[in-house]
Amino acid sequence: QITLKESGPTLVKPTQTLTLTCSFSGISLSTSAVGVGWIRQPPGKALEWLALIYWNDDHRYSPFLKSRLTITKDTSKNQVVLTMTNMDPVDTATYFCAHETYGSGSFYAWGQGTLVTVSS
Amino acid sequence: QSVLTQPPSVSAAPGQKVTISCSGSSSNMGKNYVSWYQQLPGTAPKLIIHENNNRPSGIPDRFSGSKSGTSATLGITGLQTGDEADYYCGTWDTRLGWVFGGGTELTVL
Numbered sequence: 001q002i003t004l005k006e007s008g009p010t011l012v013k014p015t016q017t018l019t020l021t022c023s024f025s026g027i028s029l030s031t032s033a034v035g036v037g038w039i040r041q042p043p044g045k046a047l048e049w050l051a052l053i054y055w056n057d058d059h060r061y062s063p064f065l066k067s068r069l070t071i072t073k074d075t076s077k078n079q080v081v082l083t084m085t086n087m088d089p090v091d092t093a094t095y096f097c098a099h100e101t102y103g104s105g106s107f108y109a110w111g112q113g114t115l116v117t118v119s120s
Numbered sequence: 121q122s123v124l125t126q127p128p129s130v131s132a133a134p135g136q137k138v139t140i141s142c143s144g145s146s147s148n149m150g151k152n153y154v155s156w157y158q159q160l161p162g163t164a165p166k167l168i169i170h171e172n173n174n175r176p177s178g179i180p181d182r183f184s185g186s187k188s189g190t191s192a193t194l195g196i197t198g199l200q201t202g203d204e205a206d207y208y209c210g211t212w213d214t215r216l217g218w219v220f221g222g223g224t225e226l227t228v229l
Contacts, residue, residue, distance in 0.1 A: 039220075106210075
């Protein structure tokens with residue numbers, strides 16, 4: 001069984017940097033074809049993909065947010081970390097991490113999500 | 121505005137069938153697999169269709185998917201009140217990465 005769980009601050013101030021951690025089990029980022037990504041959802045709005053990292057350290061970023069995002073992995077801890085700089089109130093959203101298998105195009109398992117509010 | 125286009129809402133009576141459309145372009149759905157996700161109120165999305173028409177283990181065969189060219193369709197038969205949720209299509213876009221539709225709210229009347 002694959003499980004993922006997001007952790008991080010629930011409130012950040014404008015201009016601050018957000019750091020979120022995805023802790024997972026049932027998969028390993030040392031295994032070929034395994035990927036873990038981040039998707040967010042503003043309240044009442046649609047899903048938006050942010051970033052993804054694969055077992056081979058291949059990184060993918062949304063072109064709209066690429067300059068603000070960094071995704072890294074800690075294979076020994078089964079964690080993926082996303083940092084987003086220069087946070088703005090429009091970045092208020094629930095942030096999900098999810099597992100993708102290389103080439104499938106599908107996010108097979110999702111974390112429960114964590115709501116991040118950007119406000120002074 | 122989302123890259124993939126879905127109707128904002130659909131509705132049908134219990135026991136009936138409903139379809140949800142998803143329209144894309146040659147840079148996304150025209151080349152790549154389509155997935156469908158179900159998001160029940162207050163929960164995370166759940167994969168219900170992958171690679172255009174495949175159901176993950178545990179997803180009932182009341183759910184089906186199809187794709188033709190740059191369009192895809194999710195079908196749900198034998199509607200139940202528990203199917204009330206938001207449904208999203210998703211795929212890979214060669215320029216934009218993973219993209220999703222705007223979501224369709226299903227109401228079971």
